[in-house]
Amino acid sequence: MLIFSVFKTLTDQTVTVELKNDLSITGVLKSVDQFLNIRLDNIKVADEARHPHMMAVKNCFIRGSVVRYVQLPAEHVDTQLLEDATRRGTRKHCILARVT
Amino acid sequence: MLVILRDGRKLHGVLRSYDQFANLVLEDTVERIYHGNAFAESWRGLFLIRGENVVLLGEIDLDREDDVPLKQVDYNILIDYHKQEAESKKEREEAKSQILYEQKGFCKEGGEGDGY
Amino acid sequence: MDPSVTGIQEPFDLIRLSLSERVFVKLRGDRQLTGILHAYDGHMNLIMSDVEETIMIVDPEAATNGQGVVNIAKRKMEMLFVRGDGVILVSPPART
Numbered sequence: 001m002l003i004f005s006v007f008k009t010l011t012d013q014t015v016t017v018e019l020k021n022d023l024s025i026t027g028v029l030k031s032v033d034q035f036l037n038i039r040l041d042n043i044k045v046a047d048e049a050r051h052p053h054m055m056a057v058k059n060c061f062i063r064g065s066v067v068r069y070v071q072l073p074a075e076h077v078d079t080q081l082l083e084d085a086t087r088r089g090t091r092k093h094c095i096l097a098r099v100t
Numbered sequence: 101m102l103v104i105l106r107d108g109r110k111l112h113g114v115l116r117s118y119d120q121f122a123n124l125v126l127e128d129t130v131e132r133i134y135h136g137n138a139f140a141e142s143w144r145g146l147f148l149i150r151g152e153n154v155v156l157l158g159e160i161d162l163d164r165e166d167d168v169p170l171k172q173v174d175y176n177i178l179i180d181y182h183k184q185e186a187e188s189k190k191e192r193e194e195a196k197s198q199i200l201y202e203q204k205g206f207c208k209e210g211g212e213g214d215g216y
Numbered sequence: 217m218d219p220s221v222t223g224i225q226e227p228f229d230l231i232r233l234s235l236s237e238r239v240f241v242k243l244r245g246d247r248q249l250t251g252i253l254h255a256y257d258g259h260m261n262l263i264m265s266d267v268e269e270t271i272m273i274v275d276p277e278a279a280t281n282g283q284g285v286v287n288i289a290k291r292k293m294e295m296l297f298v299r300g301d302g303v304i305l306v307s308p309p310a311r312t
Contacts, residue, residue: 071294072263083255
């Protein structure tokens with residue numbers, strides 16, 4: 001859920017999504033859902049010669065499960081906030097685990 | 101719409117329906133294969149695709165499609181090249197994973213792995 | 217060691233203590249990363265910065281006595297999300 005929120009804050013930013021099949025797509029992050037499926041607009045494929053089928057594609061939907069990495073714009077990521085949120089998130093889950 | 105599947109197939113068709121899992125219904129579908137700067141297509145028809153097999157859904161920009169510098173050839177001519185390419189890629193992958201397994205302790209992913 | 221002293225009770229606690237430190241991550245697909253860990257979740261999805269990725273590439277053409285040559289490619293990325301299903305292990309920095 002935390003990471004879903006992070007992606008939501010990054011909508012309308014330019015990101016590079018690297019798929020497990022080594023296809024690397026840069027585009028504007030238009031939307032993301034709870035499975036981390038991603039919609040990218042205005043895409044540009046790295047090494048287009050190796051992926052000629054992508055030349056006519058401008059906007060696309062990427063299934064979350066095939067993503068290897070997403071390169072994020074560092075200036076739009078608050079690392080301190082992330083670390084605090086991660087600690088909070090895990091502690092909440094620890095407390096829950098102790099109660100049950 | 102262009103749909104890329106996990107086995108590397110590229111399907112072009114009209115997206116009629118989808119759901120939360122990215123299960124898709126694709127109508128008037130053709131499968132496209134590529135080799136070098138040529139492509140070919142083969143009629144497939146109506147598909148219901150299970151979401152887990154979908155890698156990517158792309159919207160074909162019709163203006164851009166006219167600019168694509170590829171030439172369409174007969175499917176039967178291209179299919180042999182395409183199969184050859186897939187076969188040699190598979191062999192390379194197998195040799196590679198064997199070498200890395202022996203030398204560096206990386207696991208073999210086997211089967212389809214992430215080779216889509 | 218007494219778990220109440222170290223605060224480590226479950227595997228994820230080890231990663232929690234590595235937040236804002238440089239970690240080593242081994243991934244599927246013959247890859248490994250080092251970078252500063254900023255966030256993670258229960259799927260082992262990670263967000264890291266100042267990442268260096270190392271990829272093993274085998275050149276079968278340059279095979280010597282059937283062994284093949286393993287080349288190493290490296291690249292750096294400023295801020296990276298790593299999907300948890302590709303993670304094999306996360307290792308905290310060496311403590312002195």
